[in-house]
Amino acid sequence: MNELLSASNLSFAYSQTPVLKDVSLKLFAGKVLALIGPNGSGKSTLIKLLCGHLHGSGQIIIKDRPLRSWRKRMLARTVAYLPQSPTYIDSDLVSDVLRLGRACYWSAFGLESEQDLAAVARVSALLELDDLLDRRMDALSGGQRQRVFVGRCLVQEPSILFLDEPNTYLDLKHQVDLLKLLQKLAHEHGLAVLLASHDLNLAGAFADELLLLSDGRVAARGDAQTVLRSEIIGPAYGLEMAELNESNYRFLFPKLQEQQEANQ
Amino acid sequence: MSKSTARRLPRPWGIETLLILIATCAIGWAVVAIACLMVGSTGIGWPNGDVLELRMEWTLVASLVGASLALSGVTYQAVLRNPLADPYLLGVSSGASLAVFLWSMTSATILAHLSQQAAAFIGGVATLAIVFSLSHRRGKLEPLTLLLVGVIVNAINGAFFLLLFHLGGQQDIARAFRFLAGGLQQDLTPAQVWLVCGSFVISLVSLLGMSGQLNISMLSEAEAQSLGVRIDRLRWASMVIASLATASAMAISGPIGFVGLVCPHLGRLLVGNDQRRLLPVAVALGAALLAIADAASRRLGQVPVGVLTGFLGGPFFLFLLWQNRKRAEGQR
Incomplete structure (x- = not known):
């Protein structure tokens, strides 16, 4: 093992x-x-x-x-970590939260690459979040929100x-x-x-x-x-x-x- | 990548997107600034010669101050995780005001050998140094502690200020009042303007460089760490840079309210919460708003800019809050 x-x-x-x-x-x-x-x-x-x-x-x-x-x-x-009560801003979109997971790959000025977006898309498909990407965080149910946070962790790969x-x-x-x-x-x-x-x-x-x-x-x-x-x-x-x-x-x-x- | 997902995700935040946004902001500000040049005390029209030169200088200084305040406002609100944070929260304004009052009262101290702008800058920076040294615990800056210490130091400065006001003569009070009313000063030397300009550019580039990480500073400390951000280092660096930008802008303008508070919110309505987009947009808005306020002040017979921003900023801020609530309810 x-x-x-x-x-x-x-x-x-x-x-x-x-x-x-x-x-x-x-x-x-x-x-x-x-x-x-x-x-x-x-x-x-x-x-x-x-x-x-x-x-x-x-x-x-x-x-x-x-x-x-x-x-x-x-x-x-x-290593990714999901705390007991993850923080979010009500008006953030699901896609914004997922993209934060790539922060450890961004360069100065927060510049992203195509790979960063591809990772977000892969996780979004895996967790069936595609239809929620444009939704605000405060418009999600508790279960959906938790899936988004797990998604943020997985985006870290x-x-x-x-x-x-x-x-x-x-x-x-x-x-x-x-x-x-x-x-x-x-x-x-x-x-x-x-x-x-x-x-x-x-x-x-x-x-x-x-x-x-x-x-x-x-x-x-x-x-x-x-x-x-x-x-x-x-x-x-x-x-x-x-x-x-x-x-x-x-x-x-x-x-x-x-x-x-x-x-x- | 499925097609539907690719369509919903915006383009990656690449260098091209950043440059396009900065160029758009610069053009937007330039259009407003050119319009402001046409506003005079007696009428509206394109000025010539010395008048144009003078108005250009005023417009540029106003824009510089507005941009610096908006830059600090965005940073403070992100790091302190408080939408009501403004650039004067940590005592820059009260410290500078106190120093200017002291400077205007006395000719015996070392302050008398300085210009008013230098006295204001030193007062602001000294207050910041006190706030930071009282707030940190084992090298860590806690947003809530920083906020509380800022409020307390502001209150103490206010008490000192009232004491000096009580002791001072009519002439000193009148002299200090011009600074306190928040008016862009018109007797600045080119060196002073260049210093503020340099301080702004360095602060802007540094904070833009950190803007991705500033997004993470809105999360809890544990989450920020697990996303790879050294949150203590980020808090120190961003707060010190933003505070110095405020102190240097304030030295040439006096305390001008609401610009640093309103512009980040206005920017959020336009481009959302992402600090990478918000920083340049809020900075452009700050520059444009103060240029407009300065032009309006000219037209209204030199009413201090700080008075205008106070009168207009309050109701405007309430309008923004109302708009935001309506939009949030609409999306639920």
Whole structure:
């Protein structure tokens, strides 16, 4: 397997509060890795460390080079990042937002080439955004807008894609559509995808590997069958969990009745 | 590439497009400027000899100041991510005004050996230095902090100004008032005009060079970084360049309101949010608008230009906001 990123022994603290402790992971071309874990477990911090937005201890190697030795523009052509709440200007057109993804290829004066526009057109066709190119951002639905932001990342033509809770604000149908798209990008286009998710079952259904963070440490890793177990997930979230096996998928849900009784 | 997509995507922003836009803007400004030359205090017609020379100088200086203010306005609004940001937000205007008042009051200090323009420039730059040094944190400039520090320093300068106003004599106040009213000065030396001109050209070329990255500065810091932009470096460079352009323009004009605020918005109505198109268009609009205001001031018996732009700029800005809202609602 083609290893694109290797992180070893990552630790990070905000002031005196440790957030990540000794986390190691690898990302491979064509694979989706889902980061799961409760709020405050360090998922977003880990992604920010891997992008180089935060600096902690440990080592991050991207394509055989330490992260710190990458020039920002070159890194942007290799790694794309979609934050939890991407920024946009209401009056911007979809085509404007997509074109911003090519900023790391522009020369001085923001000069673009035909290749820049060709990349935008390719991504627009891939994500079925052709009919939306002239629409303003504030005229899109939440699902369409999220697709545009994924498009902005893909226009960078990266090898690695980081997404921080990309399903936030999306209904179930759009969540499934987005995860199918990410799976397709990994499996058919060879991207390494790392996404943080709060939906254990959807993450388990679409990711090739899950990594459970609990209190800043790796609590479990492996495929859905290995990680999505009540005795692993339950303690991490502080909930009693029930399991359901259906058509080769394992689903987990909290035992609400027992929980309510325990609270009483 | 599918044909439909190719049709919807505009042409790439290549060097030809940039040069065509700059040429169009220059021609548009030149047409307005020539029309302005025909406006005199007693009537309208083509002037001759010394009158033409004088009007040319006034029109060029007005255009230079208007262009500088619009250039700073676009940059401030992009970097501070605030559509209400204007070139005086960081205290250039209050610092320069204070310095000019001090200069007019005293003949004992070092300021008295300078020209009024030099005093204004030093006052503006000194205030900027204070604002920047108070705003940065470990070398990073945060837009919100910069904005707040600017507002506070402006308020303190205002208090000092009132104190001096209270202490000053009638003559000093009258002398400083001419500067404060925002009038293009008519006793400038060629060296002063050339200095402002040089400062404007350097600022324009540098900011045009950064205009692609200025688009990214509207996004969050994390997004800008992941798109390959060194956001701290960009903020420092663009804000310092834009502020120096404002300070040097203000030294020869006094505080002229609304041009730096309105022109970026007017430009946005014409060419959208893309800073690469917006910068040259807003600069041309700034140059043309102040040339028109200067001509109008001539016709109206030398009413200070700053008074005219204030009277016309406010309602015009409200009109722009109303237009923008109507257009946004229409597209939904």
